[in-house]
Amino acid sequence: MSRRVSSARPSGDAGAAPEPPEVAPPAPVLGQRAAAALVFLASGSVLVLEILSLRLIAPYVGLTLETNTSVIGIALAAIATGAWVGGRVADTVAPAKLLGPLTLLGGALVLTVAPLVRWVGELARGGDASAVLLVAAVAVFAPAALLSAVTPVVVKLRLASLAETGTVVGRLSGIGTLGAIAATFGTGFVLVAMVPTTLILLGLGALLVAVGAVLTVRLRGWRPVAGPLVLALVGAGATALAPTPCDIETAYHCAHVVADPERPAGRVLELDTLRHSYVDLDDPTHLQFAYIRGIASAVDVTWPPSAPIRALHLGGGGLTLPRYVDARRPGSQNLVLEIDRGVLQVDERKLGLRTGPGIATRVQDARIGIAEEPTGSRDLVVGDAFGGVAVPWHLTTRELVREVRRVLDGDGLYAVNIIDHPPLAFVKAEVATIAAEFPHVAVVARPAALAGEEGGNFVVLASDEPLPEEALRGRLAERAGELAVAPSAGEFAGDARVLTDDFAPVDQLLTP
Secondary structure (H helix, E strand, O other): OOOOOOOOOOOOOOOOOOOOOOOOOOOOOOOHHHHHHHHHHHHHHHHHHHHHHHHHHHHHHOOOHHHHHHHHHHHHHHHHHHHHHHHHHHHHOOHHHHHHHHHHHHHHHHHHHHHHHHHHHHHHOOOOHHHHHHHHHHHHHHHHHHHHOHHHHHHHHHOOOHHHHHHHHHHHHHHHHHHHHHHHHHHHHHHHHHOOHHHHHHHHHHHHHHHHHHHHHHHOOOHHHHHHHHHHHHHHHHHHHOOOOOOEEOOOOEEEEEEOOOOOOEEEEEEOOEEEEEEEOOOOOOOOOHHHHHHHHHHHHHOOOOOOOEEEEEOOOOOHHHHHHHHHOOOOEEEEEEOOHHHHHHHHHHOOOOOOOOEEEEEOOHHHHHHOOOOOOEEEEEEOOOEOOEOOHHHOOHHHHHHHHHHEEEEEEEEEEEEEOOOOHHHHHHHHHHHOOOOEEEEEEOHHHHOOOOOEEEEEEEEOOOOOHHHHHHHHHHHOOOOEEOOOHHHHHOOOOOOEOOEOOHHHHHOO
């Protein structure tokens, strides 16, 4: 008897294995909103740190192009390092174990920035570019690198499948950029104007420590929190003990007023690294610094004694010269353009400034302010604005000098104070620039400085009318015997290049 055997075949391809049931991806450890908030905070904190570190190091190494470049470069290096290393480590270590400690330790290091910069800054005060790099590295690199590692770790935590890689990475990168933008504008326009730098850093560090501690406890438990918390407490305590170079922190400067032990009413205004002004509280005609006696001497021999003049001052400082003109020439009109409201507040509170008919002040950038002055409205324009030892570049160019000439009366005088060091590349370029607009120019400084043997202050005088150089030499001999007039401003400038708005490398020319 034959047997018929029937066999059933599965539908579909022959031999195909059954598909496994779909498994839902695990829920992310960090929710979408929490991830966005953390990336926003971490990225913004790096920019806050970058901006504030510039203010922290300025009292020790000045605020120059090199200083700005150093801080920005080190911050970018920290961001690149943190993002690169953070992403690599997140691929080898469970991201949940990294996120809390990164934020917590980054916040703890932020709390150590102010005391570290102040102590290291005291050692590096007045140093060269290597000192700038050292202090900037102390201020920025380590906390910025740790906080920059937060974003790739959060990305790793939020990725549920490769299909949404672009969406997750793009969204969190955009949110991080928004955090940086918000921090930049919020710090520069709001926080710095309202709160001292130290308090901003303490508040930021405390916020990061709190967020990092919560994340660490939630994702890893209490044990990893202890070490960073101790570091945070040490940093916060050290901030109170660290030396501070400021009496008052203005929007642009660290300001310090020092009493003269040899003159009871004498006061020196220090802005960052520069002894900017000397003011005698009882005698506005006392001029301590040689360069200010040089400018005053030029004023004395240009107009008859006691004749009132209309003066515009680009930069305020201690307002030494406006006070002198007001005292010696009753009825004069002095308008001071000072960009830093805080400096004027120091003048009022600690240097006895009283404004009135003879002295008026305006909080305004000098380049903007001089453009608003009527043509031929001033007898005297004085340039004495500094950011560290450098004149702000936009106040050195031919375009600015052209504005000065427009504002001056036909026989008016332009007097500008410049600091330079051998080989005197900057002051020579500035003399050439002024001579490109004014037919008559003179240079006043110490003989050794004029010879290029030493640095110091240089007073450049310019006018459409011939300058009274012989009378000036006589007046300098009476009150500023250490100063001399260069035999020829043209020979002094040599073949120096004229500075323009398109080419004014002031900081590079100042750096030997």
